[in-house]
Amino acid sequence: MTGKDAAIREEELQAYVDGRVTGERLVEIEAHLAQHPDVRERVALERRQREALRGQLEGKFAEPIPPRLWIANIRGARRRRWGWRLGAAAAALLLFAGGVGTGWMAAHRIDTAAAHATPATTTVAENASAAYRVFVAEIAHPVEVDARHEAHLLQWLSRRLGKPLVAPDLAPFGYRLMGGRLLPSGNGAAAQLMYDDPTGKRLTVYVRAAEGSETAFRFQHEGETSTFAWIDQGFGFAVTGALSRDELLPIAEAVYHGLGGGQAGAKKD
Amino acid sequence: MAEIAALLEQQIPALRRYAYALLRDHERADDLVQDTLERALSRWALRRPDGDLRAWLFAIQRNLYISRWRQNRRRGAPVAMDEDALPGSPARQETTLEVHDVLAALDQLPEEQKSLLLLVGVEDFSYDEAARILGMPIGTVMSRLSRARQRLRSIVETGRTTLLRRVK
Numbered sequence: 487m488t489g490k491d492a493a494i495r496e497e498e499l500q501a502y503v504d505g506r507v508t509g510e511r512l513v514e515i516e517a518h519l520a521q522h523p524d525v526r527e528r529v530a531l532e533r534r535q536r537e538a539l540r541g542q543l544e545g546k547f548a549e550p551i552p553p554r555l556w557i558a559n560i561r562g563a564r565r566r567r568w569g570w571r572l573g574a575a576a577a578a579l580l581l582f583a584g585g586v587g588t589g590w591m592a593a594h595r596i597d598t599a600a601a602h603a604t605p606a607t608t609t610v611a612e613n614a615s616a617a618y619r620v621f622v623a624e625i626a627h628p629v630e631v632d633a634r635h636e637a638h639l640l641q642w643l644s645r646r647l648g649k650p651l652v653a654p655d656l657a658p659f660g661y662r663l664m665g666g667r668l669l670p671s672g673n674g675a676a677a678q679l680m681y682d683d684p685t686g687k688r689l690t691v692y693v694r695a696a697e698g699s700e701t702a703f704r705f706q707h708e709g710e711t712s713t714f715a716w717i718d719q720g721f722g723f724a725v726t727g728a729l730s731r732d733e734l735l736p737i738a739e740a741v742y743h744g745l746g747g748g749q750a751g752a753k754k755d
Numbered sequence: 756m757a758e759i760a761a762l763l764e765q766q767i768p769a770l771r772r773y774a775y776a777l778l779r780d781h782e783r784a785d786d787l788v789q790d791t792l793e794r795a796l797s798r799w800a801l802r803r804p805d806g807d808l809r810a811w812l813f814a815i816q817r818n819l820y821i822s823r824w825r826q827n828r829r830r831g832a833p834v835a836m837d838e839d840a841l842p843g844s845p846a847r848q849e850t851t852l853e854v855h856d857v858l859a860a861l862d863q864l865p866e867e868q869k870s871l872l873l874l875v876g877v878e879d880f881s882y883d884e885a886a887r888i889l890g891m892p893i894g895t896v897m898s899r900l901s902r903a904r905q906r907l908r909s910i911v912e913t914g915r916t917t918l919l920r921r922v923k
Contacts, residue, residue, distance in 0.1 A: 497897035502884075503904065504875060532904045535911065536876045539857040543877055547772045555767055557760035560792050642823055670831060 494518050499525070505531045538682065541555055606696045606722060607704040611715035614692035614724030615708055617678050622688045622728075629665030629680050639666050643677040647693060649721060654744035656681050659737050661689060671695075689727030689734075691741055697723030703738060705731055714738035759799060763792060766812050773813065776858065776873050777820055777866075790823070791816040810880065814888045817870055819864055860910040866902035867891070875900060 494515055502515050519526040553559055612631050621628055631639040636653060644651045646668055653663050661681035669676040676694035696717050706713045712734045715724035725738040770791060774784035795802075795814050802811055861869050867889060876883040882900075886893040 496901050500897050500900050500904070523884065528908070530909055534817075535857050535904070535907055536872075539861070539872070540877050542858045543772050543776055546775045547768045549768070549771065551767050553766065555771075555785060555788055557763050557792065557796070560789065561760075561796065638823065645822065 499529055503529060503536060522550075560700070566628055573613065580701060588634060594638055594738065597648070606717055607702075607715050608706075610692070610694065610696050610722030610724050611706045611713045613671060613676065613694065614678075614690065614715060614726050615706065615713045617692060618690045618713075618726040621667065621678065621680065622690065628688070630667035632665035633663040635664065635665075643668060646675040647677055647695065647721075649693075649695075651677065651693065652744070653679055654741045656740065658740070660684065661737075689725065689729070689737065692722075692724040692726065693719060694722050702740075703735075707731065716742070758798075762808060763795060763812075766809055767792070770812060770816055771808070773873055773878060774816060774820070776861065776877070777869070779858075779862065787816060787820060790819050794819065807884065809883045810888055810909055813874065813880070817888060821866065824879070856911055857907070863910050864903060864906055868899065868906060871896070871900055872903050872907065 498507065498515060499513070502512070507515055510692075521528060631642065633639070640651055640653060643666060653666075660683045662683070664680045664682050666679040668679060669678055671694040674695050676692060679691040680688055681690070682688045697720070702716065704715045706715065710728045711726060712729055712731055713724050713726040714734060716723060717723075723741070725734065725741050726732055727737070729737075767788065770788045771784060774787040774791075775781065778784045778787060791812060795812055798815075802808075861872065864872070871885060871888055874880045874888060875882065880888065882896045883893055886896045891899065
């Protein structure tokens with residue numbers, strides 16, 4: 487007893503609870519506790535709780551690892567996914583950024599002349615359409631996160647894209663959100679939202695970071711697939727579907743307006 | 756490749772335990788672990804070769820939980836504290852409460868305190884490792900641990916009061 491026990495600090499008591507005090511100091515702490523029943527009781531309770539927690543979780547630790555968590559299975563799933571992604575080169579996702587510029591409206595025009603399209607818009611359209619082709623045909627896993635987890639999906643994609651996104655409401659056109667996925671895009675991420683109608687017809691909304699100041703809708707038609715793409719405030723957007731230009735245009739405009747915030751068709755939930 | 760799998764698989768039981776303690780739902784806990792493992796595989800080359808694998812995996816899982824899972828957590832623990840302990844024999848009442856309810860009581864703590872108690876008290880991480888996993892200054896770990904345990908005690912005290920009232 488050198489009087490050191492009076493200097494026993496709370497952090498040492500915590501280490502004691504964790505059984506991480508040894509040697510002489512342990513002896514000193516125990517002597518201190520012997521003289522201070524209130525502290526002793528409190529520390530003993532903390533120890534019992536610590537043990538109880540370990541005991542409650544022991545069974546979980548002892549469970550066999552379920553097959554879905556076997557590394558070989560996770561790797562297999564990843565390989566399949568990467569196969570699709572490489573095939574797509576980039577995917578198209580549609581997400582909407584809240585509050586995109588109203589300034590865009592002034593310049594808004596339809597431009598189908600390829601000569602006028604900037605490379606950035608073209609790239610967005612091509613990426614979107616490649617991703618559309620890959621994932622729209624997918625039966626088992628068309629989306630990575632389904633619409634039942636819409637809030638989670640949008641938060642996740644927003645975070646990855648660095649822009650707050652909302653899923654545009656396409657119910658007026660008979661399309662319902664199925665879900666979405668994250669895709670590689672150059673150095674960054676792209677998001678694809680997929681919608682379907684009661685007949686199973688699918689369309690996608692694709693969003694990724696993009697440079698350029700192109701403000702026009704760019705229309706691209708490939709096989710049966712139509713895409714409207716545009717760039718706005720650092721992000722490229724595209725709407726893709728197996729629809730004619732005239733069918734797709736109002737949908738693309740709704741998507742654009744959905745992003746523009748405020749003036750456009752308020753979402754009814 | 757096989758070596759990586761073996762290294763990772765060694766850690767899965769502990770990752771599942773931590774995930775379950777956070778989410779209290781077996782299925783969703785495994786979803787979280789799966790996310791963690793996928794991320795670990797995709798980032799394997801970026802990991803510091805000299806770093807501790809276990810701490811790295813726990814940090815990934817905790818960050819995933821924070822950013823993607825916490826907000827979706829199902830509301831409410833499956834079993835309420837004071838109801839579940841009722842069948843215990845009176846002589847063992849106190850023990851039953853303390854022992855049985857810690858996991859449920861943990862749910863009432865802020866995530867950081869909960870994770871700290873789990874990483875230190877269950878997973879046996881050193882205080883420094885736990886601080887790094889949780890992104891907290893190392894100098895504050897002990898005081899936060901003390902606060903967390905104090906909080907846990909008071910929750911269980913409250914639970915006991917409730918129980919005694921009900922048993923009477």
